[in-house]
Amino acid sequence: MVLETITAIWSHILSLLEQFPEENVAIIVYVTGAMIALWCWYRLMSRLPNPIGGILWIIAFAILVTPTISEGPNSALAPAIFGLLFGVITKEHVLIWSNLSLILFVIGTGLLVGFCWSKYSANKTARSV
Template structure:
């Protein structure tokens, strides 16, 4: 029987890991969307934005083969090793993505209010 996944040997490991990570994150966010719809209106959207920020905030790894990595991994590693610099350098991108998401959500909410006709 031929190897069904032999084509994966031609793809570099880093790109394969990024593709699996992004696909898994999008799958988790899609599932959380259905949970967030059942939550009260501001809490559901805010929880989705926080999960998005935790899963998809990027950072740069250190070392000779520095690559883009999720900030949550560096944050957890910083907590485990108790390195304050590592904690803050990975927390800042997560907080930035969350703040940007909350700002865009606020603008979207204002747009929706403006677009809906008032009933008086």
């Protein structure tokens, strides 16, 4: 009985996914998974002190969602961490440095925005008191 219900639900989900092109399903699943992972990571990091939790969240964000262009016949946007890992495995230094520089750029931009936001909110709090 339970197995039949699970099978029916699974076939319904698969029929819904057949309406979308294959590339869009991959992007939808990736974006949804990244959002869920970042939300869970945020819930964990909110228990840490402000700068440490924010910095670790920015690093996780950069690792999960920094985009790069993959090569090959099915080239599309892919996370830069996969390009970095592929470069390490194949020992392609250009691939390693290009993907690592993208990730570090997103981390640096996030840290800069976080610093400006913390100064703004501290200044806003000081003026209201």
